[in-house]
Amino acid sequence: MKTRLSKIKNPADVSKEEDVENYVKHTLEKFGRIDGFFNNAGIEGKQNLTEDYTSEEFEKVVGINLNGVFFGMKHVLKIMKEQGEGSIVNTASVGGIRGIGNQSGYSATKHGVVGLTRNSAVEYGQFGVNINAIAPGAIMTAMVEGSLKQMDPENWEDAGKEFVSVNPMKRFGTTEEVSSLVAFLLSEAGFINGTVINIDGGQSYKY
Numbered sequence: 001m002k003t004r005l006s007k008i009k010n011p012a013d014v015s016k017e018e019d020v021e022n023y024v025k026h027t028l029e030k031f032g033r034i035d036g037f038f039n040n041a042g043i044e045g046k047q048n049l050t051e052d053y054t055s056e057e058f059e060k061v062v063g064i065n066l067n068g069v070f071f072g073m074k075h076v077l078k079i080m081k082e083q084g085e086g087s088i089v090n091t092a093s094v095g096g097i098r099g100i101g102n103q104s105g106y107s108a109t110k111h112g113v114v115g116l117t118r119n120s121a122v123e124y125g126q127f128g129v130n131i132n133a134i135a136p137g138a139i140m141t142a143m144v145e146g147s148l149k150q151m152d153p154e155n156w157e158d159a160g161k162e163f164v165s166v167n168p169m170k171r172f173g174t175t176e177e178v179s180s181l182v183a184f185l186l187s188e189a190g191f192i193n194g195t196v197i198n199i200d201g202g203q204s205y206k207y
């Protein structure tokens with residue numbers, strides 16, 4: 001989950017359909033087929049109450065988190081349908097199954113990712129393609145560091161400790177734990193289709 005856009009040669013901006021079409025085309029030219037697709041790019045957006053959440057910010061978050069996931073599925077699914085097999089994992093969030101607060105764009109788009117996942121799973125199962133979503137809780141990445149800095153710029157590390165103190169497992173999840181789940185879903189989970197799997201230490205089940 002860690003690759004930064006700036007380190008990649010000719011990065012694609014997933015909010016632009018032509019970029020997505022291009023990266024899918026290049027992948028096909030290089031490998032001849034697409035067996036697994038991790039549709040993961042996303043941003044948090046600037047935290048704010050709904051009334052103060054700017055329309056520009058909302059559009060930006062929708063462009064990357066929702067349109068980007070849709071464009072990816074649209075162009076990859078055509079190929080997987082022709083192949084008669086393939087697996088897709090979309091990255092939703094606990095914020096796609098619960099309200100978070102101060103994150104109108106993020107929460108709306110992650111709920112949207114869950115909807116896109118379920119809709120396309122129902123459509124493409126018949127073509128041998130399974131599509132699932134993951135709903136991570138707090139995983140220590142650049143995004144979470146940025147999020148904590150928005151909450152408390154001076155003491156963000158303490159804010160992080162407080163944040164995970166209410167998690168049943170009392171810690172952040174790791175990128176390795178998320179990538180193991182994604183690898184399983186992309187390679188060994190052929191009959192799991194249309195599900196949203198929480199990976200959050202049990203936090204979303206807590207009363």
Ligand SMILES: NC(=O)c1ccc[n+]([C@@H]2O[C@H](COP(=O)([O-])OP(=O)(O)OC[C@H]3O[C@@H](n4cnc5c(N)ncnc54)[C@H](O)[C@@H]3O)[C@@H](O)[C@H]2O)c1
Pocket residue numbers: 001002003004005006012013014015040041042043044064091092093094135136137138139140141142143144
């Ligand atoms: N870290 C968490 O706690 C957490 C929790 C729930 C969901 N998620 C989701 O996991 C995914 C990965 O996030 P992360 O935590 O690794 O954050 P991150 O900021 O480390 O990674 C986000 C990635 O998305 C890429 N990206 C951003 N805008 C893009 C664009 N327009 N086009 C192409 N790529 C773009 C970035 O380059 C980066 O590689 C996101 O969808 C995020 O919403 C993260």
